[in-house]
């Protein structure tokens with residue numbers, strides 16, 4: 412049986428389906444959860460609960476169109492996890508996992524991360540897909556479920572954003588074909604992109620502070636964001652979501668490292684031009700992602716994290 416049919420069987424034979432995306436959700440994660448919402452509604456004739464531990468960034472809220480994400484875990488029978496390499500990406504603290512009684516539940520895992528740790532009873536994982544949305548788009552196609560304009564916009568935003576606007580290496584013939592099919596459904600690509608990319612003044616001022624910290628040594632570019640910069644710019648962490656792209660766009664930069672100081676510990680984004688596999692590197696510290704783009708959270712302060720990760724990068728670069 413094709414996995415799409417298995418998925419339908421599970422949706423049909425279970426009552427309460429919880430669709431969950433990862434913490435600090437990006438456009439692909441949000442769009443993947445929403446599109447699964449449309450899928451479940453198609454079969455159940457009512458909306459399932461969508462869950463995300465973090466709030467949905469305001470610039471993506473236009474995608475919700477009457478849907479909402481709960482930040483509390485309701486009672487459920489099936490967990491449909493999207494765009495999440497591991498359960499800890501959905502439930503960051505162990506207490507949540509226990510409260511969700513996951514071991515007694517049916518778990519479905521739809522993802523495109525190389526670092527996916529293969530959790531769940533039904534795993535629909537494709538590392539070659541541009542995005543989680545691409546995988547779900549093909550499920551709709553396989554099941555011949557009509558895609559209305561709202562859903563087409565959701566898919567478009569997920570794929571557009573995950574490919575950096577059809578720029579990154581995951582921009583493929585398939586992703587562009589899907590984009591073309593979505594445009595044929597009447598969506599307004601430029602309008603969607605304008606909404607997604609809209610910046611706040613405080614976010615732009617934060618960017619200028621962060622960019623002023625850039626240092627480049629032996630092909631490795633580093634920049635950092637501190638809690639103090641957030642305060643001074645009156646900005647929020649979500650404003651910094653795509654800052655790292657400025658770093659790896661610099662000529663001759665092999666590896667880009669963006670360190671963000673969280674309230675506790677740091678969050679690090681890694682980008683590679685292909686010289687090293689940053690997914691592998693991030694995994695050594697409990698993170699992961701893709702070969703050219705990965706992330707990791709550490710409980711160190713900025714300085715310690717910076718020294719540690721820079722050393723690890725230089726070690727990897729020496730091998731090539």
Ligand SMILES: [Mn+2]
Nearest residue numbers: 439494542543
């Ligand atoms: Mn994704």
